[in-house]
């Protein structure tokens with residue numbers, strides 16, 4: 001039993017971690033990031049997981065160099081540097097990650113530059129789709145958005161492009177240049193959220209905006225505090241989604257992690273980075289973690305190098321077991337459920353509202369005029385005229401309420417089900433009453449109509465014909481009230497069914 005007190009929702013073997021160590025640096029120009037995994041392992045990262053946190057580790061204990069995968073010649077393609085090597089390595093990596101994730105264990109990938117996330121996300125996405133029939137979400141913690149397409153990238157470095165390939169925003173047919181990515185490998189852009197951004201290229205900003213991608217920059221961390229930012233990020237993803245966390249160590253301020261290829265000042269404190277990892281761990285939804293861009297050789301001295309490695313180890317430890325002493329599971333859950341989004345079929349909902357409005361107003365109009373006629377004839381007004389007018393008025397009020405809720409983005413199926421059920425009962429009573437009036441022994445409007453109108457047709461320019469025409473119109477109005485009474489009752493049943501479907505649909 002590992003020491004984490006959090007119950008995992010999506011791992012069938014939560015005691016197990018599949019480890020993949022990726023000594024790859026071809027996604028960018030600086031040597032040394034391929035030595036990241038061995039530095040982390042030598043610092044005791046894996047033995048800590050095994051001995052202190054009691055996880056069972058799987059996978060190779062040596063670092064993969066993938067040298068055998070590099071093509072002899074690897075000229076730039078579509079502006080990408082080392083495209084053939086990066087494609088072959090990430091493809092192989094995706095298979096490794098997939099084979100662990102398919103077993104229902106957590107996958108921990110140590111990089112390597114961030115281009116390797118093309119492989120890790122592809123592997124997790126495919127395995128979770130197959131194993132659970134779900135889409136994964138990715139929390140990308142990074143100073144950079146890494147969402148350049150080959151065409152928008154200034155540097156041509158693939159470590160600035162992994163998100164574009166992982167989401168399918170960058171496409172390529174050729175299998176030797178990432179064409180091996182299939183729909184089952186891809187991440188839905190709606191399930192992507194960034195934390196820590198502070199160095200985003202102009203082309204990337206456009207891509208983020210055009211695709212409505214959720215991003216929390218350092219500005220947001222300052223404005224809201226890390227607690228609220230993580231809360232909002234998790235709420236965006238939703239509580240029922242497996243999470244893949246891709247952590248670029250350059251998200252941390254260079255003060256804490258100087259040993260990285262593209263440091264940007266003004267980053268997360270180590271404590272804020274740790275907090276992200278702990279919070280994600282406490283959701284119980286974590287299925288995979290990448291830790292990338294640890295480049296020991298770029299630290300100015302040994303102390304800076306040790307600092308970076310220690311930061312990396314701290315992040316992973318807290319990812320696998322949060323430091324909370326009480327073991328309280330994540331307190332955000334309740335809020336996340338409240339923010340759950342329902343997907344109503346827009347056309348059906350609009351048709352429903354239009355027809356219900358038509359039915360209600362028709363009944364109000366007809367019975368309103370019947371009341372006028374009764375009064376004119378000095379006859380007393382039967383109660384059910386007023387009853388049906390009231391019920392129709394309530395229905396119009398209900399539809400106005402729905403429109404208001406839609407504008408507020410708060411149209412909850414429960415409200416619709418309860419309201420529609422009450423109205424359904426009222427409409428059904430009205431329908432039964434007018435059916436009795438139409439055909440019942442006491443009222444029998446239909447007998448009168450047959451005798452006075454349908455079997456007694458009058459012609460000619462005289463008062464009797466005028467009276468007959470008036471009679472006929474009353475009979476026709478009765479018929480239309482009955483028809484719309486039936487339609488209204490059936491439509492109320494329909495919207496209850498629709499609301500139940502919306503409630504259970506969680507795509």
Ligand SMILES: NC(=[NH2+])NCCC[C@H](N)C(=O)O
Nearest residue numbers: 114144148155157159160262
């Ligand atoms: N994973 C990283 N460190 N990425 C840095 C990317 C920098 C820059 N946006 C580029 O496209 O080249």
